[in-house]
Amino acid sequence: MTEGLIWGFVYPNEVEIQWSVLIVLYPYITGLVAGAFIASSLYHVFGKEEIRPVARFALLTALSFLLVATMPLLTHLGHPERGIEIMFTPHLTSAMSGFGYIYSFYLVIVAVEIWLSFREDIVKMALNSSGWRELLYSGLALFSYDISEKALHEDEKIAKKLAIIGIPSAAFLHGYVGFIFGGIKANPWWSTPLMPIIFLMSAIVSGIALLILLYIASMKLRKHPIDHKCLESLAHYLWVFLILDVALELLEIVSMKYESLEEIDIINRLLSEKIAFTFYGVQLTLGILIPFVLLLVIGLLKNRDTLKMILISISSVCVLIGVFAMRWNVVIGGQEISKSLSGTLTYVPVFFHPEGVLPALVIMTLPFIILLVVTYILPPWKDMEEETTQMGSILKKKS
Amino acid sequence: MQPHLKRVIILLVIALIAFIFIRSLIVPDSFGQYGWYRGESVIDNRNLQVGYAGSSSCGEENCHKTIYSIWVGSRHKAVNCEICHGPSNDHVNNVRIMPEPANESREYCGLCHFERAARPANFPQIDPETHGENLRCAYCHNPHKPWFV
Amino acid sequence: MKISRREFAKTGFRVIIGAAVSSTIIESIVTNSIAAEVSPGGGYDWKEHLWGYVVDTRKCIGCGRCANACKLENHVPFDEPVYRTWVERYRVLKDGEVKIDSPNGSINGFEDDIPAEEIKKAFYVPKICNHCEIAPCVQVCPVGATYETEDGVVLVDYDYCIGCRYCIQGCPYGARYFNTEKRTADKCTWCYHRITKGLLPACVQACPVGARIFGDLKDPESEVNKILDKERINVLKPDLGTKPKVYYVGLDREVR
Secondary structure (H helix, E strand, O other), rough: HHHHHHHHHOHHHHHHOOHHHHHHHHHHHHHHHHHHHHHHHHOOOOOHHHHHHHHHHHHHHHHHHHOOHHHHHHHHHHOOHHHHHHOOOOOOOOOOOOOOHHHHHHHHHHHHHHHHHHHHHHHHHHHOOOOHHHHHHHHHHOOOOOOOHHHHHHHHHHHHHHHHHHHHHHHHHHHHHHHHHOOOOOOOOOOOOOHHHHHHHHHHHOOOOOOOHHHHHHHHOOOOOOHHHHHHHHHHHHHHHHHHHHHHHHHHHHHHHHHHHOOOOHHHHHHHHHOHHHHHHHHHHHHHHHHHHHHHHHHHOOOOOOHHHHHHHHHHHHHHHHHHHHHHHHHHHHHEOOOOOOOOOOOOOOOOOOOOOOHHHHHHHHHHHHHHHHHHHHOOOOOHHHHHHHHHHHHHHOO | OOOHHHHHHHHHHHHHHHHHHHHHHHOOEEEEOOOOEEOOHHHHHHHHOOOOOOOOHHHOOOOOOHHHHHOOOOOOOOOOHHHHHHHHHHHHHOOOOOOOOOOOOHHHHHHHHEEOOOOOOOOEEEOOOOHHOOOOOHHHHOOOOOOOO | OOOOOHHHHHHHHHHHHHHHHHHHHHHHHOOOOOOOOOOOOOOOHHHHEEEEEEOOOOOOOOOHHHHHHHHHHHHOOOOOOOEEEEEEEEEEEEOOOEEEEOOOHOOOOOOOOOHHHHEEEEEEEEEOOOOOOOOOOHHHHHOEEEOOOOOOOEOOOOOOOOOOOHHHHHHHOOOOEEEOOOOEEEEOOOOOHHHOOOHHHHHHHHHHOEEEEEOOOOOOOOOOHHHHHHOOEEOOOOOOOOOOOOOEEEEOOOOO
8 A cells, every 4th residue: 555655765664654744743833832932022021012912922822832732742652651751861862852851941931921921910810809710810829919019020020031041942942843853864854954943933933923813813802903013013023034934944955956965866856746835835935935925015005904914914824834834844754755865755644543633633723722711811911901991981081 | 039939939849859759769770770771671672582493402312303414414504494494492492382384385495596686696596487397396306405305 | 121231141141050050960860870880690791792793795695584584583563564674675777777675675585577688787685773883763762762782782672662753763774663562663683682692683593695694793703703804894874974883795886
């Protein structure tokens, strides 16, 4: 059955593709985490005031995706129950061994960062509620209710420091995922020092795109006006990082083709036959070229907020699909060439399989459910609402 | 420092201590004995069951000594008993356990002796189409002492 | 919430110092005191040996008895496309095309499916784990479930492997596979259970033409050393710096 899927010679043990669609999902999810976190730091660390409306929401998004980031890995392991060994006896020469510690460290940073930026709200809710809600919020406040000016000021200072630590952590969390692939000398499609930085740039791009879409969606759901200044600012950053991303991705391909080492024949075959559509079509054209042009157009438009919003949304969807294709092309593409450099394989995703499409879909919907729950418990928009309702009542009084 | 921050730090420290404690319970004792791996694993790998006993154990006194002495002087002496008769360590330890019967088909001999382009030219090969009229090879050739019966 | 550069640098500095201190503390806690390296005992001293393997491709007849014996000796799932050792066939055609194949890892032998007159040259190449001195599979294992023994054999700890398959990706030779019964990575052990008892690996014992030679590199009189001293040898993919301990005699440039 597998015969028709193989061209040329592959080592007999290579017939089975080892890393399935779940492993495509893993860098995709951690990329979204890193991207969302870095977007929130634009406000928290670099003081970009225009990002403020989404800053706290971005943190919650990062947390929601971070909580499921381990799932595709654990589902894929032959012995998930032994997975904790990666923390108990991490073999430090392995690029993968850092995962447990980097992940935990980052989870703590994100959690504390969220806690500090929501603490005032948490305490207020603890004091103004009763029953199980009181218990929940008191617990979240760690039964400490000091929200004096001084305490909040100190919180803010620490939150800022955590955000400073958070940026390199986020970059590391995802850059090292790139190194997991980039450090494999056996595989010419993976082995490049550019891999971590390509992963990082595409992570930032995908994280901002996700944030844009989630922001628009939640504003629409809550029937709340969209802050177009914030949206355009995010679109601007999306555009900038898109340029960096495409520059690196093209640099990789161009230098591979220009140097034309032993593996060039099989790389050319991979690009022209195996992943031609997902690489040139989806990753580069749909994922980069189209959003790049659209975002350029947005910059030229004036006072067309609704049109701009639609174009930004389309660009973001394109970027998200494109980055997924990029992960696919790396993870699956790399396994579709034989390490004998003399043959190719074809990965056929199965739907109902422990490592198939169904679990991937389930894992991919989980963060959105978590986000829904988390935003219900910790509404990130609360302060804005108060502002606007106050403004509304003032306006009413005046009229 | 504010009390609520102290509580966060205490929580983190408790988590860290719990982690170190649980780790000390779960990591196998022999881990790190020789290097970054479970030392016991070397013993585990060494204690796996042997399947192929080796031809010399077939030629023991009271066993297959006669056929062994014929074979050991033949051109097939590099073809160990268990290549055709199958892994027999269990049989050596307990004669009641019989190994699989030897594969006497033409195709089995052909694995080595049918003419193949990639084989060294000086290796004895026959054209299965023209040689031996589809008879079993052992009809003419004694596998224990080729060339003649 | 703007921060000054000074503040940024200060925090950054503290983070680096903190990370360094905590990592040393954690390191000292998590590292079990590595005992002076002693042999696991049992009448076999692994310090006295360093195993090596020679493949003489000029002798191989492609009968596949090695691959067959290996599967039986090591209980490798027989009907699955996984192999600890296998034989490849290379056929360079007169039109310049190179045909490589290894149907069922050579266990059922090879059929001539290209007319002899179209073939310029043809030969077999046995393959097996190279038990690299600098093994990429050992390097990439995240938990220490695969390792190189003192006597130079790369083994898998089947009770510790988490089954992430990173080692399978990391092996440049395709020598590792995923064992669906154990749910772990698996590979050739050079029959560690045999060689530590003075027996030969099953594949070496099964080879009827002496194309596979196994022995002790620390013993100057061993057959492998005699061949290494005399013949012109090569290893597979030497450019990857893995330092294989499977040495090939008569290796063609087409061999991958």
